[in-house]
Amino acid sequence: MFQQMKYFIAVVDEHSFTRAAEKCNISQSAISQQIKELNQTVGTPLLKRQGRSFELTPAGNYFYRQAKTMVSQIEQVLKNTRQIADNEQEEYVLKLGYLQMFGTTEFLKAVTIFAEQYPEVKVNITSGQHDHLFKLLRDDRIDLDFSDQRRALFDEYNNEFLTKAxxxxxxxxxxxxxxxxxxxxxxxxxxxxxxxxxxxxxxxxxxxxxxxxxxxxxxxxxxxxxxx
Structure with missing residues (x-):
């Protein structure tokens, strides 16, 4: 019935069985059949045909308003449920980038300490030149960029000064x-x-x-x- 309610809402919103069918990616005959079955389930006509057009019956107008609210709530419930399931399966990954010319000893020591304190987090490390790392940061392919400053700092990032070399x-x-x-x-x-x-x-x-x-x-x- 949930899918039938969505079809009914589409028909009313589009004020056309043809456009509603295109919007829902089904045939016009199929959506007409679904609305017919919905009328039988509800036990009263929801639409009154007038030639090639139609109008809502009083019962249909009430059902439309209530169904629209219910469908929106159900879709949000489904979205939240999937998100909870995804979070349960999600592997936490910290993506780091560091400048190739930097010494690796202190950097890797810091990564080791972090890994010991947060064993549930997987750490991915990428080394490269300045412009390559900056592009990775802009493309959201790394979370932290340990690099030198060659341009004005961007306010959209948190910029932390670490050392001077x-x-x-x-x-x-x-x-x-x-x-x-x-x-x-x-x-x-x-x-x-x-x-x-x-x-x-x-x-x-x-x-x-x-x-x-x-x-x-x-x-x-x-x-x-x-x-x-």
Missing amino acids: PLMVNIAKGLLKLNDSQVTTDQLKDIPCILVAPDASEEQYCRDVLGIKRYILNPHPERARPNN
Whole structure:
């Protein structure tokens, strides 16, 4: 009877058996038969035909209003029931992304501690470059992104500052006259260098943001390091 009530509501809302049948994805003859059976179940006509049109009988008008409320409530009950069942079967997964150039020791230690405290949560870890991780975050494919800051922070995310890390550069002795242990990107931008950039986004960042102009690209850090 629940399905028949839905068909009846569709007929009244569309004021057409044809449009109601299309809306419910059944044939017009089938929906007419369902309304006929509903009249028999209720024990009184709900619709009064007038040629090709129809109008609600007083009983039909009452039944329509009550049925619409009941169908809405039943559909909500069904939705809530399915959601409860899904939650019972749901596996809690925390999806983490961390920058490939970061050291893994402290990160994995923190993940281990978390896993010990919350054994019911499965942890998935993805490593990658900055732009790749940011896209995963935007696409809701990771929950937390442990990365460096290369753009203005987005208010739609919770942004937590964790630490500050320097960028390192290997320079041949005598190439620069350094008064201290630091060097600026301005000092480096015109010096030929081996640029360690595993993908195009890293190369673009070093070139367009840091201003490194003269370089040979090498995606492998272990091969780019000098022997002495």
